[in-house]
């Protein structure tokens with residue numbers, strides 16, 4: 210070995226040994242895991258303070274008797290609502306309602322509670338989920354719900370039913386269901402909101418514009434509903450008895466749910482009348498059924514919410530995504546608004562259980578004036594005339610005199626739809642006056658370019674005034 214060679218090998222040896230001697234001198238740096246304080250079993254995402262009250266009996270059971278950890282995220286602070294105990298309204302009311310919701314949830318030992326401060330959408334007779342997605346700023350709320358899934362890493366996500374139902378049917382409730390379903394599918398995908406899952410440059414220093422969260426794939430997605438006509442939920446998910454007695458609290462889950470709800474004083478009042486109302490548990494004692502949106506870990510549809518759940522992370526599960534019909538009909542009609550959206554939304558998010566859960570339905574009150582959106586589609590390269598016919602039961606009528614939607618309502622039944630275009634219309638109708646509530650079917654048939662198109666059906670629950 211020449212002198213030069215020996216110097217070379219000495220240098221190489223030194224460079225190999227140096228790192229080892231450094232290791233010997235100091236223990237290795239250790240990576241930090243996700244913040245364990247925020248790990249929960251269930252994340253609940255709802256629209257308004259008091260929406261959680263619909264499932265408070267189950268949440269009480271999960272937290273107090275099954276020792277599950279639950280976090281609740283509210284999209285809004287219910288600022289558009291009434292105030293039964295004072296004059297405070299709007300943003301002042303929001304401050305109060307946030308506090309009421311925290312106290313309500315604390316009564317069943319839930320303390321991880323967040324508010325996204327989206328605006329509470331004023332209630333309409335016939336709501337449309339798309340209005341809420343617009344007024345909430347869909348993208349911003351979605352980003353936040355994805356963040357909360359990544360922060361709290363729930364196995365189970367519970368939210369409200371993304372569908373049009375007969376009942377309260379608030380559009381904000383549906384929007385919560387849509388966004389939670391989207392977030393369920395996106396939180397495990399590092400290409401969505403990547404700034405949330407990028408490592409900070411130096412977590413010990415300031416101004417890090419990377420959030421350092423981890424991707425997270427939840428396992429099961431459940432819905433609950435504000436529907437009043439509940440026949441459709443039977444067998445679609447687990448049912449929990451609310452008259453069962455809590456082992457740890459020695460009162461029924463109905464009692465715990467009533468107490469939880471009673472904290473929402475701006476909505477249900479205060480004083481002796483309220484105490485009396487909440488002492489009557491009949492309303493709270495009905496069994497509570499959830500609807501299984503989907504499970505990535507198996508378990509029976511009607512099995513317990515935690516059936517099949519495995520601890521720890523599971524692999525990301527990509528969904529099918531939107532795929533247009535490869536052979537669309539040349540001409541077709543469909544219900545517009547939220548219905549048109551949901552038709553495309555369920556298959557895109559692998560929500561097989563939702564595709565046939567409900568026939569399109571709405572509730573109206575006896576004699577109510579309302580409008581139904583329809584879309585006429587022309588996939589041909591030429592303008593085409595659609596002739597539309599509305600078939601209604603006895604006592605129902607089309608309203609051609611309404612001024613509010615006069616520019617939408619076209620008393621004619623013929624519509625010229627441009628090539629490769631669509632024509633959104635609204636049919637204004639007046640429901641029959643009824644003395645007892647009943648289901649009625651409305652049907653639209655159409656003819657385009659000389660051919661009959663597949664009809665559109667809508668089931669309407671005509672509710673008698675009490």
Ligand SMILES: [Zn+2]
Nearest residue numbers: 256257260379
């Ligand atoms: Zn609500």
